[in-house]
Amino acid sequence: MKHEEIISEKKMDEQLNNFFAMAGKEHAPAGFTQNIMREIERNDTLATIYKPVISKTAWVVIGAGFVAIMLMAVFVFPNTGSATGVWQKLTGIFSFRLSDGNLFHLRHNLLHFLSGSQVLLSVLSVAVVVGWRYLLMQTWDITFLKSKIIRD
Amino acid sequence: MGKVRNSEDLQWIKAVLQGDTEAFRHLVVRYKDFVYSLTVNLLKQKEEAEEAAQDVFLKAFRGLPRFRHDAMFSTWLYRIAYNECVTRLRKRKTKLPLAADFNEMHLAGKTEPEEIHWQQREEQYKLLHDAIRELPETDRALVMLFYFEKLPVEEMSFVTGLSVSNVKTKLFRARKKLYDKMVHIDEEVVSRKGESEK
Incomplete structure (x- = not known):
């Protein structure tokens, strides 16, 4: 210029x-x-900000839980030796057999259920999921939580 | 100044979002004159401009939870105002003839102690707004944002949706046009005054 x-x-x-x-x-x-x-x-009211029902963190937790169950099915439980082994292991985790085949022996069946591996496995899974979520909140998601608090 | 103003704005916004609706009053008081100036100069109709300015604040209030802090609140608000005017102008489709009450309406409600000073101001006011309203719509908004609000080019780009280079070009041309008009009018006024004194 x-x-x-x-x-x-x-x-x-x-x-x-x-x-x-x-x-x-x-x-x-x-x-x-x-x-x-x-x-x-x-x-007049303030606009509503819609948040997804299942948050990003929750999806990560769900995914981690799923992977944990898969790994347990493969490595923790004994091999069935068949081609469909993994599926059988997976269904095996959640299957429940009556102690003497009689549905109406409630007390007996309940004791049998509690003494089985399902209860232990469930408690373990919940502990893994809760622990994983806590770990995520501590590290990744602090800003997400803060913004949520401000908006709420 | 801008930063201080913005941090105050953010405090009020936070208060509104936490349920203190009354805190919004501060934002209205702070920005009403410029928002109204913008709507009046873009729409050229007093009643519609007032309605548009009110709609701008109501929209801003409703949209506060969506306000992200990537721009200043004032810039965000001016963008709403600009879009509101553009929408209203599009609805009209054809350009309206200049409203008959446009000049008179500036003169209402002004109180200034010094009469001579006020007369000069009044004249200047009329001349300037006459010159502004002859500019195209976008140029009008740019000139006002630049001189009244001292907005940087980047923020003007955010308000109008034009690219930064486009804003620069348009702004320069608009300023030049406005300046030529103002100087021309000013010279006319001075020569007329000289003749009448003789």
Whole structure:
């Protein structure tokens, strides 16, 4: 840009700044603020921010739980030796056999169930999931939690 | 100044989001004049401009939970105002002739102790707003954002949705046009005054 152009632009800016400073802004009509506040108090509400029911963290926890169960099925339980071994192991974890084949021997069946590996496995799985979630919250998701608290 | 203003705004926004609706009043008081100036100069109709300005604040209130802090609150608000005016102008489709009460309405409700000063101001006010309203819509908004709000080019780009380079070009042309008009009008006024004094 040429020197004269810079000077003329400066001059132009100065002049326009003076014009604007002299003229000033429009003034909102009297009662403008009151009208808005009245309208807000009457029927306006803040927009709702929709959050997914299952959060990102929860999905990670679910995924980790699933992987944990898969790993346990493969490594913790004995091999059945068949081609469909993994599936059998998986269904084996959650299957439950009656102690003497009689559905109505409730007390007997309950004791049999509690003494089985399913209970231990369930408690272990829940502990893994809860522990994993706690670990995630401590490390990754502090900012997410903070923003959630502010919004709530 | 801008940072201080923005941090105060953020405090009020936080209060509103925590349920203190009354805190929104501070934001309205702070920005009503510029928002109204913008809507008046873009829409050129007093009643519609007032309605539009009110809608801008109501929309801003409802949308506060969605306000992300990547822009200043004022910039975000001006963007809402600009979009509101553009939508209303599109609805009109054809450009309206200049409203008859446009000049008179500036003169209402002003109280200034010094009469001579006020007369000068009034004249300047009329001249400036006459010159602004002759600019195209986007240029009008840019010039106002630049001179009244001292907004940087990046923020003007956010408000209008134009690219930074486009804003720079348009702003320069608009300023030049406005300056030429103002100087021309000013010279006319001075020469007329000189003739009447003779």
